Structures are given as C-alpha cells and as structure tokens.
Amino acid sequence: MGSTGLLHLICLVIALVSVSLVQAEDAYKYFTWTVTYGTLYPLASPQQVILINGQFPGPRLDLVTNENVILNLINKLDEPFLLTWNGIKQRKNSWQDGVLGTNCPIPPNSNYTYKFQAKDQIGTYTYFPSTQLHKAAGGFGALNVYHRSVIPIPYPNPDGDFTLLVGDWYKTNHKTLRQTLDSGKSLAFPDGLLINGQAHSTFTGNQGKTYMFRISNVGLSTSINFRIQGHTLKLVEVEGSHTVQNLYDSLDVHVGQSVAVLVTLNQPPKDCYIVASTRFTETPLTTTAVLHYANSFSSALGPVPAPPVDKYDFDWSMKQARTYRWNLTANAARPNPQGSFHYGKITPTKVIKLANSAPLINGKLRYAVNSVSYVNPDTPLKLADYFNIPGVFSVNLLQNSPSNGPGYIGTSVLQTSLHDFIESWFRPVDRC
Numbered sequence: 001m002g003s004t005g006l007l008h009l010i011c012l013v014i015a016l017v018s019v020s021l022v023q024a025e026d027a028y029k030y031f032t033w034t035v036t037y038g039t040l041y042p043l044a045s046p047q048q049v050i051l052i053n054g055q056f057p058g059p060r061l062d063l064v065t066n067e068n069v070i071l072n073l074i075n076k077l078d079e080p081f082l083l084t085w086n087g088i089k090q091r092k093n094s095w096q097d098g099v100l101g102t103n104c105p106i107p108p109n110s111n112y113t114y115k116f117q118a119k120d121q122i123g124t125y126t127y128f129p130s131t132q133l134h135k136a137a138g139g140f141g142a143l144n145v146y147h148r149s150v151i152p153i154p155y156p157n158p159d160g161d162f163t164l165l166v167g168d169w170y171k172t173n174h175k176t177l178r179q180t181l182d183s184g185k186s187l188a189f190p191d192g193l194l195i196n197g198q199a200h201s202t203f204t205g206n207q208g209k210t211y212m213f214r215i216s217n218v219g220l221s222t223s224i225n226f227r228i229q230g231h232t233l234k235l236v237e238v239e240g241s242h243t244v245q246n247l248y249d250s251l252d253v254h255v256g257q258s259v260a261v262l263v264t265l266n267q268p269p270k271d272c273y274i275v276a277s278t279r280f281t282e283t284p285l286t287t288t289a290v291l292h293y294a295n296s297f298s299s300a301l302g303p304v305p306a307p308p309v310d311k312y313d314f315d316w317s318m319k320q321a322r323t324y325r326w327n328l329t330a331n332a333a334r335p336n337p338q339g340s341f342h343y344g345k346i347t348p349t350k351v352i353k354l355a356n357s358a359p360l361i362n363g364k365l366r367y368a369v370n371s372v373s374y375v376n377p378d379t380p381l382k383l384a385d386y387f388n389i390p391g392v393f394s395v396n397l398l399q400n401s402p403s404n405g406p407g408y409i410g411t412s413v414l415q416t417s418l419h420d421f422i423e424s425w426f427r428p429v430d431r432c
C-alpha cells in the first residue's frame with residue numbers, strides 16, 4: 001500500500017469514526033405515570049379530581065430538545081383515558097402525540113407506553129386529557145421543552161423559571177358536566193379560577209433578577225387576562241415560536257394557549273399581586289397569586305391591577321394577538337417540509353376557509369366546523385385508513401369554505417398529500 005493509499009485509509013477510518021459519533025443516540029427519559037381519582041379542595045369544598053402520580057396538576061414534564069420519552073401511563077380510572085401532548089409534533093418517528101384518531105384512549109386498569117421525541121420546539125406547552133371531559137377534573141400538566149446547550153436562544157438565561165397553569169374550574173363532577181353537554185345544554189359559568197390547582201400560590205424571586213413566567217390556559221371555557229402588579233411582561237415565546245420581544249402590561253391567554261414572558265424584579269422590595277381574570281364574561285372571575293421579593297417584609301397590597309377596560313372588547317384581544325411577531329432571525333423549527341423559508345411565496349395546493357358554529361342538531365346544542373359536527377367513530381380512524389375499511393369516515397364532507405346551511409353530524413377527515421402546502425383561514429362565528 002502506497003502512502004497515498006494509507007492516507008486514504010486513515011481518512012476513511014476517521015470519517016467512519018466521526019459518523020458513528022455524530023449518530024450517537026439521543027438521550028432517553030423513562031417515566032411511569034399512574035392516573036387515579038382523589039379528593040381535593042381546590043375551591044374549599046371537597047371534590048373528586050384526577051391525579052397523576054398523586055399530583056394535581058400532574059407532574060411537570062421538563063424535556064430538552066432531542067430527548068426521547070418513554071412514558072408508561074397506567075389508567076386506574078373507571079373510564080378510558082387519553083392524554084394529548086401539546087408541542088409534540090406528529091412526524092414519522094413520533095406520531096404518538098395522543099390525538100384521538102391516531103392514538104386510542106387507554107382502557108380502565110390497563111396501560112400504554114407513549115414514545116415520542118421532543119424535537120426543535122423549544123418552548124412552553126401542556127399535556128391534558130382530551131376525551132370524556134376529564135380535563136374538568138384535572139389530569140393536565142406542564143410540558144416545557146428547553147434548548148440543548150449548543151442551540152442559542154434569543155434572550156439571556158433567566159434567573160429562574162416559573163410555570164403557571166391557569167384555568168377556570170367547576171365544583172361539579174366531570175361526569176355531571178358531561179351529562180349536561182350530552183343532554184344538549186351548554187356548560188354553566190365556572191365556579192372559580194385556579195393557578196396550579198390552587199387558589200393561593202406564591203412565587204419567590206430576588207430583587208434585580210429576571211424570571212421566566214410560563215403561562216398556560218388549562219381551563220375549559222374562558223379566556224383569561226394575566227398581569228403582575230407594578231411589573232411589565234416581556235413576551236419571548238408563544239407555543240414554541242420565539243417572538244419579537246414586546247412589552248405588555250397584561251396578556252390575554254385563550255383556552256389551550258401558552259405564552260412565556262420575562263419579568264424583571266425591578267421594584268422596591270414589596271410583594272406584588274399576580275392576577276388572572278376571566279375575559280368576555282359578564283361577571284369576571286379573578287384569582288391572585290403572590291410575587292414575593294425574597295428581601296420583602298411587606299405583603300401584597302391592593303388594589304390589584306385592573307383588567308383591560310371593556311370586558312367585551314374582542315378587538316383589544318385580536319389587536320394584541322396581531323402584535324405577536326415571529327423573530328425570524330432567532331432559531332426555530334424551520335424550514336418547512338417544502339424546504340423554504342418563503343412561506344408567502346409558495347403556491348398553496350389548497351386553501352381552506354373554516355368557520356365554527358354552534359347549531360342545534362336534533363334539538364341539541366353541538367359545535368361544528370363548516371357545518372360538520374364531528375363524531376368519533378367506533379373504529380379508530382388510523383385502523384380504518386390502514387385496512388381500507390369503507391364507511392368509517394368521509395373525506396368529502398367538509399366543504400372548503402363555510403356556508404350558512406344547517407349543521408349536521410359526521411366523521412369528516414381532511415385529505416391531503418405528503419408535501420402539500422395548505423393555507424387555512426379561520427373565522428370564529430360564535431365568539432363566546
């Protein structure tokens with residue numbers, strides 16, 4: 001072998017070694033979670049709640065991008081139970097995000113092991129039960145995805161990190177609430193608002209330091225407005241997208257949404273109120289928590305900061321949402337599958353205009369999208385698709401734009417092809 005040949009061989013060996021290093025497998029995290037009923041007093045009176053490993057809300061799931069999760073969920077309830085993982089994207093190697101149709105609810109006294117990977121989506125999310133109105137009883141929790149050290153984030157690492165799961169709450173058992181809905185009536189007004197399952201929580205920080213507050217609306221029916229007495233909120237992330245960092249006095253967070261803000265404790269050492277109140281409701285429900293300065297000896301004093309002036313001002317909320325801008329130079333889960341950053345310049349394969357409505361169907365109130373009120377079929381969608389079972393779902397039911405026709409019941413599936421580029425518009429019709 002000549003010296004050039006030897007050099008080639010060495011290069012080849014080095015190349016092979018580095019390939020195997022690069023492909024070293026991402027870390028695995030293992031969990032066993034048991035779902036049970038328990039009795040707690042979220043609003044002073046005893047009621048049945050859903051616990052995960054004895055906790056309400058469930059355990060906070062902190063992940064780092066690229067970590068694999070193997071999570072064995074044991075259902076000890078008397079009903080099938082399905083957890084949906086927000087922020088876990090459906091993809092070839094990770095389709096187990098707990099969405100009905102792809103994943104089945106876990107029958108009572110059995111277990112299922114979710115396997116998924118936290119990929120690219122640095123940010124604030126939640127997991128929650130998505131069937132049987134279980135969310136009205138608990139079973140939800142925080143899912144935070146942190147960045148690997150090699151991935152930059154567009155703000156300095158905060159001095160601390162608080163998670164606030166805020167939501168409306170009913171004293172009524174979830175089965176009774178479900179009966180109300182099944183009988184065709186709408187939900188009553190909630191009994192209160194909770195932060196992390198409690199009516200009183202305290203978050204402690206040091207004067208001069210900056211903290212991240214991750215705020216999610218885990219409620220059933222009402223939007224909330226969030227604010228901190230004497231402090232501004234610097235918005236840095238909305239559901240896994242880093243934003244242009246605007247300052248806000250208060251933020252509207254709608255059901256299912258999450259935002260992350262940075263708050264600097266730049267005030268004299270005095271405790272302050274953290275306030276959440278319901279939006280667009282006749283009589284707002286309000287709950288407070290306390291931001292405690294570690295060097296403070298005085299407790300929080302009212303008045304608590306006021307909500308936006310007009311409680312029915314939908315435009316205020318819409319305008320605020322439009323100020324949330326993607327920071328296009330910060331890292332993100334990009335590019336899209338079409339391999340392009342130029343979203344505005346791709347010709348959509350299909351444009352779908354959607355509108356919701358609340359029609360009466362067979363004398364019962366139901367919710368519908370483009371007139372179709374979805375019913376879950378007995379045969380799981382994924383199985384029907386895989387085995388080509390006819391008559392389970394329909395791909396022609398949903399029209400590409402809303403009409404004013406009456407609502408009807410159906411199992412509608414929107415059909416698309418791999419790498420299609422879909423533009424979808426959403427127009428809320430019944431706004432509350």
Ligand SMILES: *[C@@H]1O[C@H](CO)[C@@H](O)[C@H](O)[C@H]1NC(C)=O
Pocket residue numbers: 072111112113
């Ligand atoms: C159920 O849990 C057992 C251990 O408790 C585990 O060995 C088994 O794989 C789990 N089954 C499923 C379907 O996840």
Ligand SMILES: *[C@@H]1O[C@H](CO)[C@@H](O)[C@H](O)[C@H]1NC(C)=O
Pocket residue numbers: 153154155243244245327328329330331
């Ligand atoms: C966007 O992110 C980049 C990269 O981290 C940062 O330098 C820049 O200040 C951010 N821009 C805004 C407007 O927040």
